[in-house]
Amino acid sequence: MNIILLGPPGAGKGTQAQRLVDTRGMVQLSTGDMLRAAVKAGTPVGLKAKAVMEAGELVSDAIVSALIGEHLDASQDRGAIFDGFPRTKHQAAALEMLLGEKGRTLDHVIELEVDEEALVERITGRFSCANCGVGYHDRFKLPKVEKTCDVCGAHEFKRRPDDNEQTVRTRMAEYRAKTAPILPYYEERGLVRRVDGMASVEEVARQIDAILDGLPARAVRL
Ligand code: AMP
Numbered sequence: 287m288n289i290i291l292l293g294p295p296g297a298g299k300g301t302q303a304q305r306l307v308d309t310r311g312m313v314q315l316s317t318g319d320m321l322r323a324a325v326k327a328g329t330p331v332g333l334k335a336k337a338v339m340e341a342g343e344l345v346s347d348a349i350v351s352a353l354i355g356e357h358l359d360a361s362q363d364r365g366a367i368f369d370g371f372p373r374t375k376h377q378a379a380a381l382e383m384l385l386g387e388k389g390r391t392l393d394h395v396i397e398l399e400v401d402e403e404a405l406v407e408r409i410t411g412r413f414s415c416a417n418c419g420v421g422y423h424d425r426f427k428l429p430k431v432e433k434t435c436d437v438c439g440a441h442e443f444k445r446r447p448d449d450n451e452q453t454v455r456t457r458m459a460e461y462r463a464k465t466a467p468i469l470p471y472y473e474e475r476g477l478v479r480r481v482d483g484m485a486s487v488e489e490v491a492r493q494i495d496a497i498l499d500g501l502p503a504r505a506v507r508l
Pocket of ligand 1: 370377457
C-alpha cells in the first residue's frame, strides 16, 4: 500500500507517518527529512536547499523528485508513506511516473484538515531531543523532568531553524498557493480521504487506521 499524507506544515504528517512506520512497518519517505540530512552533510543538494528552506519557500521540483526517486525502492515491499511530497503539480506528475515505472500504484491521499492559526502555535512551540529525535512542545508536551528527555535521558534539545513565526507563515502561504491545488488532481482519481487534523494524535491515528483497513465510511470523515 502506498499513501500520501497531505496537509500544511504542523498538521501532524510526520507524527502520523512515524506511527505507521512503528505499527505497520511501512517506510516513511519525507523530503523534508531528506533535505535536512543533505544540509547537515553539506552535500551539493544541501548547499542549494539550505537558504530556501530557511526562508520557508519550496526547493525545486527537480531536486525533491530526484530524492524520492533515489529512496523509492526501499519501500517496494513494505509500502510507502509520502510525507511532505508531492507539494506541487509537477511533483505529483513526477510521483505518478516514478510509481508507474515500478508497476506500483497510489492507494490513498489522506488530507489532514486543520486550522491554520492553531498550527502557528503548534509549530513555533515544537522542539525535539538532539540525541534520539523524540518530539516535545513548549505548551502541550514538556519533558517530565525539566530539560531531560523522557526517552533517552539526554539533556540537549533542538529546534528547526524554519519553525519561527515568519517562516511558518511563508510555509503556509506556499502550501495554499502550490500544494492545496494538487487536491483536485487526486479528487478526480477518487483517492482523497479527509481526517480531522485538529483532533488528538490518537484520534487522528484511529481515523487513518480506519481508512487503511477499509472500514466503513462512517468511521472516517469523507
Ligand atoms: P517539511 O519538513 O516537510 O516541513 O519541509 C521543510 C522544508 O523543506 C520546506 O519548507 C521546504 O523548504 C523543503 N521541502 C520539503 N519537502 C519539499 C517538497 N516536496 N518540495 C519542495 N520543498 C520541500
